[in-house]
Amino acid sequence: MGTTRMRVLEDGSHTGHRLGMVESVLAPHTDGPPQHRHAQHDEGFYIISGTVRFTVGDKGYDATAGTLVMVPPGAPHTFANLTDQPAVMLSTFTPDLYVQYFRDLQRMTADGTPLTPQAAIHTMSRYATGPATDFA
Template sequence: MRVLEDGSHTGHRLAIAESVLAPHTQGPPQHRHARHDEGFYILSGTVRFTVGDKDHDATAGTLVMVAPGTPHTFANVSDQPAVMLSTFTPDLYVQYFRDLQDVLAGGRPLTPQANIDAMSRYATEPATDFAAGPAAEPAGNSAADLA
């Protein structure tokens, strides 16, 4: 992951990151954000989003928006790499990715519990109950597959 904007140039209203997901890469445990919206724009490949108990495959050109409170995760289940841009409004959650980088740099494994521990510092919690909440709202090309 590469942080393109950490919020320092946007008054902390917006952060943007680019992620490259290797083939067969699992994402974070399914989770909910309490204080920020998250957007994903797929640049190449296919990313599988799980929202509650439903899976949606997003291909290049698809924009997926996830509102606060929506249970979600993502993964690359394909044989090809996938690249996506992620937005965080406000920028609170971008520090989570730096925390994960510190875990790896320290030689510790990136376990589901390490992910959950880092999430908890940024108004985010695991979503194991799939409680009703607003659904992810796709926009842009190819988004009809996620509706």
């Protein structure tokens, strides 16, 4: 996801795998993942600072500091930072299934594998997630 930095705050090991949590710092003008759907987990985003553009289906929303965005299983979604300032958000995953996806992406980049949209989609498929091709 470009210049996004992520830090795993809870990998599920302290919550019986019911909850995972990640802090993300999105650099200015950072595209997010391809629009996708999760089949097995809810995802929440709490914006700490900056503005994050969420696209859910064919509708776009700007979420600013203090906004909570919840995405239930099956909802097509993506996000990006379209602004000139960094954006910081906390993401939750219930259950924690998707935390490993981010670790897989980190491992890929550490191995020198280019982080292309196709590589991200392939990795997503391991975690009951797929592209929302009807909204691509």
